[in-house]
Amino acid sequence: MMREEMRMVELKRYVEEEDQRLDIVDLSGMSLDSLPKPCLNLTAICKLNLSNNNLQNVNVNVHVQSIPESLTARLLNVVALDVHSNQLKFLPNSIGCLSKLKTLNVSGNLLRSLPKTIENCRSLEELNANFNILTKLPESIGFDLIYMKKLSVNSNKLVFLPQSITHLTYLRLLDARLNCLRALPDDLQNLINLQVLNVSQNFQYLQNLPYSIGLLVSLVELDVSYNKITALPHSIGCMKKLQKLSVEGNLLVSPPAEVFEQGLHAVKEYLGGKMNSPQKKRSWVGKLVKYGTLNGNMMRGGSGHGERQGFIISMDGLASPRYTGMFSPRRFFSPGRYSTR
Template sequence: MMYEHQQQQQQLQPQLLMRKKKGVNNNDNGHERRKSIEEERFEIVDLSGMSLECLPNPSLNLATVCKLDLSNNNLQSIPESLTARLLNVVVLDVRSNQLKFLPNSIGCLSKLKILNVSGNLLESLPKTIENCRSLEELNANFNKLSKLPDTIGFELTNLKKLSVNSNKLVFLPRSLSHLTALRVLDVRLNCLRSLPEDLENLINLEVLNVSQNFQYLGTLPYSIGLLLSLVELDVSYNKLTSLPDSLGCLKKMQKLSVEGNPMVSPPMEVFEQGLHAVKEYLSQKMNGGHRTPPKKKSWVGKLVKYGTFNGHSRASGSRREEREGFIMPEYRSIDGLASPRYMGMFSPRRLFSPRNYFSR
């Protein structure tokens, strides 16, 4: 059943608000001023939090609606005919409902700037959403999305914020790299295996959050270091073992989160020195000027100094034997470094293996 009975309609009428915009130019003549006021009249329809299971029959001209708030109800669908008549809607909020799909007629909303469909049961977005070319903000968090429309980035050239966290996304479409106006991209808490290779086209991207894809995301593309406007990067709680050397080019980056990764490069002692040290390390490595940092050798010195390492080097003075590492007849764990959190990071194999310690 698509509409409620008339009694419920009457109860909903106080929720319909009509407001007039201000700011008419004083230089306009009387006729132009009246025309401008008439054109700028708009309506805000607020039906949020009313436990609606279906929409009432509207008693107003939907073409005059500027904002429609249907959030926090129990809606399972939105009529195609209703959406098609929202020709001037700028904000559409249907978050926290039971929607399993969006109407294809959403593509008729050519003036739509903000769309919030978070907290529903959506498994996909209609391809027609690409026709909403004025869209600046799309929030589809907390759904069941397994993919985004393949060509979504080709048409939504005005999109500034895309939030699709807490879904089931495995890949992001390559067309996202065409969102040159995008400033915020939030794809945390998904199942991402990788990111698009040509991210460098996102010339205005300031915030990128790809955290908490856990065991799925193991690498980052080199192009992530070409996002010259990037200020915040969160890659925490993934399966990353290294950061791209290109991150050393990000002069505007002020915040980098990498906790919860089995990180090898840069080494942990570099992270402990702060973001500046990380960028310098990666920059030197990218330019081919990086060598094994002396701090790695200092760990050996500290272990010997405090008697926690009983190894000794081979007696032979040959260069080859020196590069083979250390003999460890005994090894006693170090308090603090042997905790579960740091065991993999500071294991004897990582600290003293010839492959890692003497690599150039």
């Protein structure tokens, strides 16, 4: 009995020591312009906070860095890295060694681009790169960072989002407001878990929305306000879960202002009617076939959640609630003009 108790004590001590080996290091707000030579085991760090300092890249040409390549490469167990609110112009390429990294905050710096090696951070779930001067994102970011759930790149100078972003099937939030976006990627319907999409305040640059924006099945909130959009895609009439639509600050002609004044239900009904018109019906069916949203099972429509969440297009035909079962729950969603609920 004594021997068994000793074994349990030893096991408990081992577990406690193992937990202590993974440390949280907080060096935020210490006015650091460079990092001190490490006096601890870098491989033991699980969370490292270097935010609100004066870290900067001294000489890009000779790669003198306040975050050395050698340091980043040794953070093998880090799951959260925060370097927001510094003066970094680039990130070390060795950031690609952080295979366990889940959360990365690089907001509030002077980054013009992200290193291509970031694509090797395949456990990454949240990336915050707000308030930089990014002009582009790595082209294949969506092919490699497949577990990404939150992508925030607002307040940059992005002209386009890479097409590969449409492969981020776990993505729940995409915030790309306050950029210079000219267009959004096609095939947005692949973002089957996206709940919040904000592409507002791209001002005179963003003039059109892709048809596939109305095929985002999980979207709850859509903000396309303060752009130069004149018409919303008719596919918005099929957005079953959409609860908030913000499109103020545009030059919308369709739907007209009087429809928006009646709320989101009226917007969906109006666009559904346009989609269901004889001129549009054939092309609409073609879109559904192309995106694989038609199936052979007919079900009763209606969500039972009232106007806000129900499938509220009221006219007979393809878009009627009677036929909502024809739309696979892997596609649907879109925007509006005034903020409507």
